[in-house]
Amino acid sequence: MSVADLLVIGGGIAGLAIAHDAAKAGLQVTVLEAADRVGGLLQRAELDGVAFDIGAESFATRTSGVAGLIADAGLPLAVVTPAPGGAHLLTTGPGGLLRAALPRRTVLGIPADPFAADVVRILGADGSARLAAERDLPPLSGADEPSLAELVTERCGPLVLERLVEPLCRSVYSQPAQAVRLSRLHPALWRAAVSYGSLLAGADACATDDRAGAAVGGINGGMWRLAAELDRAAQDQGARIRTGVSVLAVAADDGHVAVTTAGAVVRARHVVIATGAAAARALLDPAGAQTADTTPRVRVVAALVDNPAFDPRPVGSGVIVAPGVPSAAKALTHANAKWPWLAETLPVGRHLFRLSARDADAPGLETPADVAREIALLTGTPVDAADVIALTSAEYADAVSRAPVDERRLTELSDAGIHLAGAAVAGTGLASVLPHARDLAASFSSTSSRSTA
Structure with a gap:
């Protein structure tokens, strides 16, 4: 029975990057994807002839992961930056709802300057003073890191958590701050905070003077094109991409790794599980997978709206919604206000909104009336149900980054030829996922070179 060099389970961006780089290095590579198309969270939708992202629509530019992949793979893609305007925050205050621009110099909602006017507007004078006192606390230690919620509350005060960090954490990362650690969401900020002994000093070191939300990029025409072009490039290098193939189990077997699908058992020298965390746990421990998985699903609703009141872009690129706001959405993106390439495809008066449930x-985002009500609430601009001329939606069942196994187990698996990739192990976002995936692919290439030398 033939044994492949590398078998990748999961055709998301991590799996495709590994397949491309390993195949380019001369390895025999097969990708197995359970869905009928590759791309993972990078997916395309269309409303009234306009194509756009219904999954992830941007990436953090804190690493060169995306730009480096595009250059190395020769992908015909252009990285673009969002239009000026930034995003707004909708939260609750003593007088009711508070709508304000996100502070300019913040990192993950942690302000660099507690007395900046845009910070005081959200926190108030007392909240800003409490935040400023963080620099006078005992130096932050890197040992025994608490949850992000506990860290921010203890050092910066509850208002910073409630009005800035929690809304961003839930909207961008789909997790409450209590469930995550800063070192995983933003490793550079954590390192800087530990180095300086202060969250404020760390944010000051990491923040830029650009508008809020400027530290991201996109792809001209949509992020979905990155997955589509990488799929093509991987196949051009000789990788086999098979969709509609579900993997049932993965196990070490007599010096190789056996992968069981519905129709066969295949073997490889190395196997990469590049799925979501829940799927990875199910493959590594089929018996334990009988326990119900509690990973929340992510739902995105897109609406095409005819309403010239949005031509001035009243909330910039969108709205981050605090948990206390009575809304069915945790975030809204005014997509054509954010991306110039999309604005060029729409006539004056027509707008594309994305709402994250x-x-x-x-319930609450099913009908034109539902969506009109939510857009009006979040933007402060009146919208009628008749203004919503088209709707579509998508759901992602395993999109939240949670570690499927601990570090010791990862080492044991790697020694047996089973490796993990993607957000579940590398951290959240393409800025973390792509460098990790490409380093992993390079390690297979170097191992293969040594074995044939």
Whole structure:
């Protein structure tokens, strides 16, 4: 029975990057994807002839992961930056709802300057003074890191958590701050904070003077094109990409790794599990997978709206929604206000909005009337149901980054030829996922070179 060099389970961006780089280095590579198309969270939708991202629509530029992949793979793609304007925050205050621009110099909602006017507007004078006192606390230690919620509350005060960090954490990373650690969401900020002994000093070191939300990029025409072009490039290098193939189990077997699908058992020298965390756990521990998985689903609703009141872009690129706001959405993106390439495709008066559901299982974003009500609430601009001329939506069942196994188990698996890639192990976002995936692919290439020398 033939044994492949490398078998990749999961055709998301991590799996495709590994397949491309390993195949380019001369390895025999096969990708198995359970869905009928590759791309993972990078997916395309269309409304009234306009194509756009219905999944991830931007990436952090804190690493060169995306730009480096595009250059090395020769992908015909252009990285673009969002239009000026930034995003707004909708939260609750003593007088009711508070709508304000996100502070300019913040990192993950942690301000660099507690007394900046845009910070005081959200926190108030007392909240800003409490935040400023963080620099006078005992130096932050890197040992025994608490949750992000505990860290921010203890050092910066509850208002910073409630009005800045929690809304960003839930909207961008689909997790409450209590469930994550800063070192995983933003490693550079954590390193800087530990180095300086202060969250404020760390934010000051990491923040830029650009508008809020400027530290991201996109792809001209949509992020979905990155997955589509990388799929093509990987196949051009000789990788086999098979969709509609579900993997049932993965196990070490007599010096190789056996991968069981519905129709066969295949073997490889190395196997990479590049799925979401829940799927990875199910493959590594089929018996334990009988326990119900609690990973929340992510639901995105897109709406095409005819309403010239949005031509001035009243909330910039969108709105981050605090948990206390009575809304079915945790975030809104005014997509054509954010991306110039999309604005060029729409006539004056027509606008594309993306709403991220707060709870994928809860009602509230199904009908034009639902969506009009939510857009009006979040933007402060009146919208009628008749203004919503088209709707579509997408759901992602395993999109939240949670470590599937601990570090010791990762080492044991790697020694057996089983490796993990993607957000579940590398951290959140393409800025973390792509460098990790490409380093992993390079390690297979170097191992293969040594074995044939």
